[in-house]
Amino acid sequence: MIRYIALRLAGVAGVLLVICAVTFVIFFVFPADPALQACGKSCTSERLAMLHHQMGLDRPIWQQFTDYLVGIFAGRTYGTGPLAVQCHFPCLGFSYQNNMPVWDLMMQRLPTTVSIGIGAAVLWLVGGVTVGVVSALRKDSLLDRTMMVGTLTSASLPIYFTAMALTVLVVQIGGLLPYSSYVPIAEDPIGWVKNLILPWVALALLYAAMYARLSRASMVETMAEPYIRTARAKGLPERTVVTKHGLRAGLTPVLTVFGMDLGALLGGAIITESVFGLPGLGRLTIDSIEKSDQPVVMGVALLAAFFITFANLLVDLFYAVLDPQVRYQ
């Protein structure tokens, strides 16, 4: 098991290195010159050359790449003398436009994104799986059909539509909640929930539909397995048959998808954050792309990749705990 985990961690490191290289190349061939961006309006060619030198852009590309990699682990200093800027560990680049290391910039935004992601995930997991399991147990009933039509509808609505519809109904007409903004949970837990409930619901509606359909399909299949018949033949109450024998096997596939989705969401829910005007990583990505602040775009891409690969790893490890057939293979 330890060997397996070590191998998988090495795999994650490899994937991240590749993603690092790819984003770096994209960044390099991007037409906009970051030095020119930082240089400002009254830019002279000498000043531009100096900035190039300070940012290390005059070095060969492979050296820039190794500088970048080393910087992630050791931190680095951009430029020399009075103009030098410190970029501490883990240095994912320096945003001259914000005059701040990319890492610090991202860490400011991360709590918002995590708050949105985790809250929505809890909602959609509980809601989606409940609907799916109930549907599966009442397969082909009116309730099942109604819920499946409902999930199809909910999955078909684009997030910007649900987000705006919710805002109009609940905030503008109903006056039940404030317009969303981010309040740190430590400062005001109730305010945190109040402000985030709409983005949670909007995101959850989208995902819950998929989870309902997924868990329904998986549970329908599981409940038809011979070992479920064995459980019934033992005389177990139907409740135990469903919860102990059915859910254990039926919900394992849902877990895989959940890990991946949550990982992806931690990289920033771009549309949701934009529609609700929440200052998360998704919003940061959009702003940075608009301003051609490429170190930030690259940093966010790397962080998102890290979350996805890491979530994937966690899911696989958890899977091995849940499903003994996966172990040691």
Next chain:
Amino acid sequence: MSLLTVRDLTVEFTGPKGTARAVDGLSFTVDEGRTLGIVGESGSGKSVTSLAIMGLHDRARVTGSIDVAGTEVVGAGREEIRALRGRRVAMIFQDPLSSLHPHYRVGEQIAEARRLHFGASRRAAHKHAVQLLADVGIPDPGERAGDYPHQFSGGMRQRVMIAMALACEPDLLIADEPTTALDVTVQAQILELIATIQRERGLAVLMITHDLGVVARVADDVLVMYAGRAVERADVDALFAEPRHPYTRGLLGSLPRLTGPAGELTPIAGTPPSPLTPAAGCPFHPRCPDRIATCETVRPDLEGTSHQAACHLTATKKVTP
């Protein structure tokens, strides 16, 4: 004394194509400590019958009477049936791998019924499970109780299933094609095990199979089913010595034999009937080599005393078997 009494059992499934009568007016009994083999081809209604005894049919219409040790199963409430399942009647199935839960240790799966019906503690039930694993011939049972089903071979898995069935000391064991998914050599071992357990514990066994070889090995009495009906019933020696129904003779004729003159096997002509469109008269008449005019219109019932057959020919003694 009869432990299981089935009377006029009819099981119907309604689907988009109409109503299929999988079991049609079946009656039989199984006595304490005896083994009844139910033989028939696919679709003859033998598995449907076994599931009906366990009350495991979800969407079927079950009528008639199934009396298990004094409890009527047909029309019984959920709780009443649950008290029987696993406790008085236990069942083993065809494919032991898919019939065991892949995510739980076998010891836990065996102990589950004991804890449920006897209220045994986790520890006591586990100890009992290990003992059962030893009883069914699994080496190193203490160790193996902690293994998962996929870590066992096919034959060992079926032994685990048998141990699970024995957990609550049932009176009746239903074995639905218990050896069909196993290698031939392993089949013999499992049948031997079932026979030993039956002898030692005085169980009544209902052995559902399509294999006359299995019947010959373990059964005391045999019930031959065709198209949801009993066509012949006799003790095992009488059936093999003197089969009275043309279908039984057909089954025996399609078996290879080691003794006697070597010759070609004789298959039964035609195909099994669809339960959606049952034939008028005797259900076997379209395939029967000896049919007479009556067979096409009048449905024969089981006739006789100890050796019964549902056949106009045997009844009128027009054919010497």
